[in-house]
Amino acid sequence: MRIGLLGTGPWAQMVHAPALGAHDGLDFVGVWGRRPAAAKELADRHSTRAYDDVDALLAEVDAVAVALPPAVQAELAARAARAGCHLLLDKPVAATIDDGRAVVEAARGAGVASVVFFTTRFQSAPEAWITEQAGRDGWFVARAQWLGAVFSGDSPFAASPWRREKGALWDVGPHALSVLLPVLGDVTGVAAAARGPEDTVHAVLNHATGASSTLTLSLTAPPAAAGAAVELRGTAGVRALPAGSEGALPAFARAADALLAAADSGRPHPCDAAFGLRVTEVLASVEESLGTV
Structure with a gap:
């Protein structure tokens, strides 16, 4: 090709x-x-x-x-x-x-x-984990934290105008949604959204399976606090997203x-692009909810 x-x-x-x-x-x-x-x-x-x-x-x-x-x-x-x-x-x-x-x-x-x-979604261990959890029923709640320190230190993305304008919701929010949606189902509503320190955003989402998820997203976390984590809780117990080691x-x-x-x-x-569009729609819904806070 x-x-x-x-x-x-x-x-x-x-x-x-x-x-x-x-x-x-x-x-x-x-x-x-x-x-x-x-x-x-x-x-x-x-x-x-x-x-x-x-x-x-x-x-x-x-x-x-x-x-x-x-x-x-x-x-x-x-x-x-x-x-x-x-x-x-x-x-x-x-x-x-x-x-x-x-x-x-x-x-x-x-x-x-x-x-x-x-x-x-394209790292082998997380991809296998997502597929496994998507095959289970009975998920109750999930939490996803995607915390970056993009504007600290020597990050190559520190000068990115669109990241400074749109913030963590639009930059790392897609990563969190790409993990949660295939497991918990489509988002049926934004139950709550709130702003935290600097560009930090908190959101509570309801999903088609009946589960709910909470997201904490930031590009301005202290470097020592940066990192990503997803945890699911349900009838299968507690499951944590493995770290991708491939880069x-x-x-x-x-x-x-x-x-x-x-x-x-x-x-x-x-x-595909249709899934990317759905992620964009959810981000826009969270952004709209933030505008009413």
């Missing part, structure tokens, strides 16, 4: 480009970025071509991987789908429900496959495998 990369930021440099270049099933055709000099530098580093015109790149590939802010990603993902390109997207799919819906409609209209890279690069390679499989079979992947 011929694939292009849209984006040149830290995530593209650290994960997307190295994984695409090393994948046996992919031909890494080229890079487009909003900063042409950065696109050339990244392309040169991986012995591929920099494109000044995004449509020229779309015309020469079968798929695109996107490493751009959500508002930019949504517009270009829909454009790529209409050009017949399969989509390997980042989370969140979009910054608004309407933009997310446009991506889904473009992908469906063009008959292209899509996969959203929720990192935890982002192998996980992204598995997401690329999933895109290849979906494109070949025509069967949607569980983490």
Whole structure:
């Protein structure tokens, strides 16, 4: 599969480009970025071509991987789908429900496959755990904590304008939802939402299975307090999400495998753009509830 990369930021440099270049099933055709000099530098580093015109790149590939802010990603993902390109997207799919819906409609209209890279879902131990817990009945409550220290120290994402604007809800909230939704079922309502220190958000969600979950999300936690944890409680007892030990690069390679499989079979992947849209809808509902606090 011929694939292009849209984006040149830290995530593209650290994960997307190295994984695409090393994948046996992919031909890494080229890079487009909003900063042409950065696109050339990244392309040169991986012995591929920099494109000044995004449509020229779309015309020469079968798929695109996107490493751009959500508002930019949504517009270009829909454009790529209409050009017949399969989509390997980042989370969140979009910054608004309407933009997310446009991506889904473009992908469906063009008959292209899509996969959203929720990192935890593509790490082998967490993925197996999620599948196992989704097969159990009787979950009562769950709690998910995703605490980052992005704006402390030397994080490569500290200068990210969209993360500073949208905060933890939109950056790490998708990770928590990507674990909870397949186990507890769809969110049927936001029971409560409240703000904590700095960008910290707390939310209580009701799920289709009758279970409820609580989320604590932050990008501004003290570095010593940072980390992620998910705990389920129900008739099966207490189950905790195992830590992913493989890192982002192998996980992204598995997401690329999933895109290849979906494109070949025509069967949607569980983490497709439609699932990404549902996550966006839940995030927007929590944000709306926060606005009334």
